[in-house]
Amino acid sequence: MTSPAPAVPPSRNVGGDAGVTAAIDIGGTKIAGGLVRSDGSLAAAARRATPRGVDGDGVMAAVEEVVAELARDEAWARVRRCGIGSAGPVDASRGTVSPVNIGAWRDYPVLARTGAALAAHGARVPTVLVGDGPAMTAAEHWLGAARGHDNALCMVVSTGVGGGLVLNGRLHPGPTGNAGHIGHISVDVDGEPCVCGARGCVEAIASGTSIARWALAQGWQPDAGATAGADRSAAGVAVAARGGDPIALAAFDRAGRALAAAVAATATLVEVDLAVIGGGVAAAGETLFGPLRAHLSSYATLSFVQGLEVVPAALGTDAGVIGAAAAALELL
CATH class of the missing domain: 3.30.420.40 (ATPase, nucleotide binding domain)
Structure with a gap:
């Protein structure tokens, strides 16, 4: 390169x-x-x-x-x-x-x-x-939601959680191409093991797989009258949350809090002013973004990160x- x-x-x-x-x-x-x-x-x-x-x-x-x-x-x-x-x-x-x-x-x-x-x-x-x-991140900076921003974090929240950084107007992939891999920041030092070998990673809490697993472990069921083919994925949890299911709402609140902690930590470290979030879980819309933004104010407390904005990704498939x-x- x-x-x-x-x-x-x-x-x-x-x-x-x-x-x-x-x-x-x-x-x-x-x-x-x-x-x-x-x-x-x-x-x-x-x-x-x-x-x-x-x-x-x-x-x-x-x-x-x-x-x-x-x-x-x-x-x-x-x-x-x-x-x-x-x-x-x-x-x-x-x-x-x-x-x-x-x-x-x-x-x-x-x-x-x-x-x-x-x-x-x-x-x-x-x-x-x-x-x-x-x-x-390069795509969103070029043509999407991060266009015009010199310092931004872009994230994919899907089966896993990944990300990238724009710093001083340029993509910052790092020496090996992995800089910004926010999914493996630990936000719960005593949390459950992550597939990467660490504990309490964002991915272990906020990925689609993790949201669904946690909800099911808490007793959530897709639909009391549903068949065996009912949607037991994070998308199904999102549907239930929009319907007011308390376990589903708690699952997305937990995910939003983990994302908020990681986004705030990143912003505090490198002073990004924008976080763009895409991926399948972000398709839940305000079911995810609502708790994320609500919890962000508890973590982004220093003066230089209080204006941090969180927006959905603009580009699609x-x-x-x-x-x-x-x-x-x-x-x-």
């Missing part, structure tokens, strides 16, 4: 014909790709399910299929760079990934393998790797692909 360019937003980081950026978004359920124009619009898109029950090269085969499909589009001739955003942990300094939700990849050389796939279709271009949290492209435009 090359040294960062001067501190300007990605949309102004290139002049003249910026060409097209190939972007790959790698997650536990899907691998998406796109050819992204310099204004952030998609010239082409491709998608594959993330393979299960295969080895590392079997997963890589899906990435190669996405690249091959993109290469059939006429815009491929204008590809000038490539960005990869991957579930983490990632190690951008070595070009490897070890995603918690892709067990077949441990220290997998995804940067080199993707570069080879690009070259096989005639695109020998510089390529950068970042975590999916920083990628989402293409945020991962757009973010991988935005990271490439800014970092290469």
Whole structure:
């Protein structure tokens, strides 16, 4: 990965014909790709399910299929760079990934393998790797809710909890591409163990999986008359909370409090003035944002963080692909 360019937003980081950026978004359920124009619009898109029950090269085969499909589009001739955003942990300094939700990849050389796939279709271009949290952050800073903010925290609250930082007007991925991984800040030092090995992490309290697990453990049921196929996920808990179910409301209050503590701690440490929150759990809207904002005032107490604003993410399902492209435009 090359040294960062001067501190300007990605949309102004290139002049003249910026060409097209190939972007790959790698997650536990899907691998998406796109050819992204310099204004952030998609010239082409491709998608594959993330393979299960295969080895590392079997997963890589899906990435190669996405690249091959993109290469059939006429815009491929204008590809000038490539960005990869991957579930983490990632190690951008070595070009490897070890995603918690892709067990077949441990220290997998995804940067080199993707570069080879690009070259096989005639695109020998510089390529950068970042975590999916920083990628989402790059997208929101470029075109979304963090646009125009020089210091912001962006978070994905979904099956897990991740995030990224914009500091002094630039994406700050850190040396390995994992900076801003707020899901593994401990907000309860005596809390339950997290999958990462620590205790009381934000992810262990506020992820969709954790919200649903806690609610069920407290006796919540989706619907007294529901069938076995009833929604027992965080989305189901959100529906119950909107209906006034006390356990469901408590589950989201608990999650909002954990998020508030982590957001306030981050703002106090690096002086961000905006927190953007996206992901599946954020789709609950005020069911999540209401308690989060209410608890934030108890944690963001110092004068320089009292104005901290919390807003929903603006970009939708293409945020991962757009973010991988935005990271490439800014970092290469």
